[in-house]
Amino acid sequence: MQCDYFDRGRCRSCTFMGMPYAAQLASKQERCAAALAGVAPALTWLAAVAGPDSAFRNKAKLVIAGRAGAVTLGILDHAGRGVDLRECGLYEPGLTRTFPVLADLIDSLRLEPYDVAARRGQLKHLIVTHSPDDELMIRFVLRTAHEIPRIRKALPRLVEALPGIAVVSVNLQPEPKAILEGETELVLTERSTLPMRVNDVVLGLRPNSFFQTNTAVAAALYRQAREWVEDRSPGSVWDLYCGVGGFALHVAGPGRVVVGIELAPDAVDSAVASASDLRGQHPDLGPIRFATADATAQVGADLAGVDLVIVNPPRRGIGPDLAGRLEESDVRDVVYSSCNVDSLARDLAAMPSFRAHEARLFDMFPQSNHHEVMVRLHRT
Structure with missing residues (x-):
């Protein structure tokens, strides 16, 4: 690769x-x-x-950085700046196709990326999972619940752009620590479980559940x-x-x-x-x-x-x-x-x-x- x-x-x-x-x-x-x-x-x-x-990862854990209206999806460099990795070759194609759509949504909603050094902003991470049946689970990790109404209001637009969406949720992670997610999870869709078909068994994946990548x-x-x-x-x-x-x-x-x-x-x-x-x-x-x-x-x-x-x-x-x-x-x-x-x-x-x-x-x-x-x- x-x-x-x-x-x-x-x-x-x-x-x-x-x-x-x-x-x-x-x-x-x-x-x-x-x-x-x-x-x-x-x-x-x-x-x-x-x-x-390559193209084997079924889950993307993306740090959101940059600024409102011009976000990056990827990681932080040694100075805490965002590095956009939306073309990373490790992800399944079903994940990669979601990244520009999600970036555009975040930009259009003017969601402010969380600034680690300044401890300011709202959106910390996006966690996206892709199933073998081409369905998606999308999790927005926020510092507070302040932006939930805007995300909820934008759901129809997101589902129209990504028809495979099964589950959308918000995770609240208020701590100024290098941890991916918090204890509170709010599911915004009717469905709360992403079916993951493996061999002849269908496993139900909920937002906080572990699954092999x-x-x-x-x-x-x-x-x-x-x-x-x-x-x-x-x-x-x-x-x-x-x-x-x-x-x-x-x-x-x-x-x-x-x-x-x-x-x-x-x-x-x-x-x-x-x-x-x-x-x-x-x-x-x-x-x-x-x-x-x-x-x-x-x-x-x-x-x-x-x-x-x-x-x-x-x-x-x-x-x-x-x-x-x-x-x-x-x-x-x-x-x-x-x-x-x-x-x-x-x-x-x-x-x-x-x-x-x-x-x-x-x-x-x-x-x-x-x-x-x-x-x-x-x-x-």
């Missing part, structure tokens, strides 16, 4: 830009294998899964988890840090009890709705339940009788407490999906009764050194 922004020094976010894609994959594979070599010496690595090395590679990740689970034929599966239910719904099956645990209530609501839709298509599925809880802190004795556990934690990993509870449990199998191989290695070291048999790199993030790796564990 060639990038004018990178070549001109305007954006250096993509640390692997200019490196041949095969070399990028090899570098990540070597990095992950080296990190796990000490805790999983007999690990078999399956061939890395890669998708397109690379839909094609996420689909392969879920297929691999399903294959590993089916190989063990467990009667019960727990999906910890389940989000909107991607793993849980992919591994559900006749005669199998599936439980998903997630801290975010909106994500749990979405997972419950998706499970209901899936059961409508497959009435023979076993029980599928979702609960709002902190998997790291609260999952303990409840693991009694669970055959297989899937974990997909944040970068910090599952940590010593949960790793210890898995180690002490009767769980026979674990499928661990990780975006940080270093925390994965620490967690595997804390579970010596489990042997890591197979692993696979899933390249969610071409042009960067970020990685997603999934490991299959059996109790020895």
